[in-house]
Amino acid sequence: MGESDSSQPRPTALIVDDEKEVADAYALRLRGLCEIETVYSGRAALETIDDEETDVVLLDRHMPSMSGDDVLAALADREYYGRVVMVTAIDPGFDVLDMPFDDYLCKPLDREDLRAAVRQQTVILGYETLGEYFSVESKRRVIAAEVPADERDQHAAGKQFAELPDGSRDRSGGCRSWGQPP
C-alpha cells in the first residue's frame, strides 16, 4: 500500500474538531496519505458525510452544541459504512472491542500515531468490503447451484439467501480480526 500511489482513488478522511487550529494541524499531518476534508462542527461533519464519500472520520469527542457522541449516534442511524476514530482527551487504556467506535486516539496526536490509525482503518475498511463481498457472493453461488429456484423459499438457507445483506455491514460484528494489516 504505497502512500503516494496516485493511480488509484485514495481513501478520504474527514477531520472534525471545533478548534480550527487542531483540525488544520491534523490535516497537514495526514497529507499524502489520503484525501482530507476538515470541518469545525458536528453538524458540518454530518452534512459532509451525507454529501461526499467519506471512508474514515476523525471525530473530536468534546465539541460544543453537537458532541462527537451525538455525531456518532447520528451516523449509526444513517448506517454509515465508514470507520470512526474518536479523538478523546483521556486515555483510560481500554480496548475498543465493545466500544461504539472503531478506534480512539488521545490528544495530543503526533504525526505517526495519527497516520498509523488512519492507515489501519482504511486497510480494515478495504478488507471488510472485500470480505463481505466474497462471503455474500460465495453463499449466493452455492445456494443458486444446489437448490432449485422454486424450493429456495421453503428452505432455511433460502430465507437466509433472501436476507443476505447488500453492501451493508454489521458494525458490532467480528470483522476486526480480518482487519489487521498483513
Add this chain to the structure above:
Amino acid sequence: MDGRLARAPIGVLELAHDGTVREINDRAAAVLELDSTVAGRSVGSVFPDSVDASVPRAVADLEERTVEEYYPALGRWLEVSLVDGESVLLYIEDVSERHDQTRQIERLRNDLDRLTVIDGLISEILGELVDASTRAEIAETICRRLGETDIYDFAWVGERELGDDGIVARAAAGATGRTFERIEAALTADDPIPEARAIETGEPTIVQPLGDAAAVPEAIRRAAFADGLQSLLAVPLVHGASVYGVVGLYAADRDAFSERERASFETVGEMAGFAVNATRHRNLLLSDTVVELRLGIDDPADPLAAAGDATASIEGVVSQSPGLLCYLAVEGVSASTTGDRLSTHEGTEAVRIIDDRSGGGSLEVELDDGTVLGRLLDRGATIKTGDIDPTGAELVVDVPTEGDVRRLVDAVTREYDASVLAKRERDRDATTTRELREALDDRLTDRQRTALKTAFLAEYFQSPRESTAEEVAQALDITGPTLLYHLRAAQRKLLTEVFEPDADRNDRR
C-alpha cells in the same frame, strides 16, 4: 523595498509578478520564522504549509485581496493582504492574539450561559421540591429536572434499602445508556460505587475524569467511556443526621463540576433531604391509623434512662435542628436535683429549671440528636408519653407506617439497650388531621395556603427562624408586607379552626 517598508511594523514580502520572492523585511522574516536569504525562491516554498494554501493561490491569481489562515507549523494565525503594483507586495500581520481573545470571550460566554442555566435549574428544583408530597415524587422531580437538560447526560436517585446498607435505584432520567445498566448491576452485587460513598460520608463526591478513576468499578468506567461520560457528581440527600439517599449526576464534559456547582448541588441534596423528612412527618399527620410502640430503655447511655432517683414524666417534646427540647415533670425529688444529674450526662446539652420545689417540679432539658428521643424524632415518630423511674425509661410513640417501624426500632436498638415492649395499630384519635385539613382548606384562599405552607417548609416558624420573612416572600415573589398579611390571615383561620371549629366559615378575608 525602500527603507520605510523595510522598517515597517508590519511584515512585508515583495514578490515579482511570477511569484518569486524579491525581498523580505525583518518583521515578515520574524513572523514567518525565515532568514533573509529567501530571495529568488517561489512564494509557495517560502510560506509555511496551511490547509487552504490561500497565499500561494492569491499570488497565482494576482488578485488584490486579504486572506486569513492558520499556520500549524508556526502556531500562528496570519492575515495577509496582497497589493499589486510595480511588484507584488504581501502585507503580513500576526493576528493570533485576536483569535485567542475571541476564543476566550466565547469560553467565558459559555461558562456564563452554563451558570445561568444551572442557577435557573436549581431554583426550579427547589421550588418543585417544596410541592412534592411523596418520596417517589421527590426522586422523580430531581431526576427529570437534571436528566433532561443539555448540560448533564443523565441522573438517577438511589435510596437506602430498609434494614440494611444496600441502595436501590428509585428513578432515572436522561441518556442512561450502558452506564446506568452497569450501575444497577453494581448495586445488585454490592460493589462500591461513588454514590455509596456519598451516602456513607453525607458529603457530595466528585469524580472526574471518570475513565481514570481507580475507585470506580471497571465495568462502570468502561461503560462510561463508551457512552462518552467523563464526570460524576454524587449528592447525598441529607437532613440533620439522616442520609435518605443519593443523586448520581453524569456529564460528558471533563470538568463538568466546579466547586461552585458542588456547593449548589449540596443545597439541592439538603433541600431534598428536608423534603423527604417532611413527607415522613406528613405521613404521620395525614394517616388515619398509626402504629403505637411501647419502648423500654434500660441503658444509662441515654440521659433520660439515667435520670435516677426520681420518677418523672415527659410533658412534651419540641424538635429542633439540631437537638430537641424535652419538658419533664419530676416527683419525689426536687427538679434541680434531677437537673443536676441530667446536666452531667454527655447527651444533655443544657438544662433549665422551670419550677423547683422540694418534692418535685418541672424542667426543660436540651438533648442532642444521638439520644433515644433524638433518634425517634429524627425518624418521624411522635412522642405520646414517657415515664422515667430509677430503673430506666418507658416511652410510648406513634409511628406512621409499618416500614418505618422496623427502621425506627433498628435505629434505636443498634445503639442502645432498648426493647419493644408492645406494638399495636390503632385509629388516630379525636378529629383526624385530614378532617382538620379539609376544613382549613375551606377557609383558606389559595394564596394564604401557599404562603402558610411555604413559610412552614422554609422553617419560618422555627425558633430561631431558619428563613426570614424577606426570604420566604422572595421565594413567593411577593413583598414582605404582603407575605405577613397572608400569613396572619392564614394563622387566624388555622387557629379558629382548631379552637372554635363551629365559628362562621364564611370568613374569606
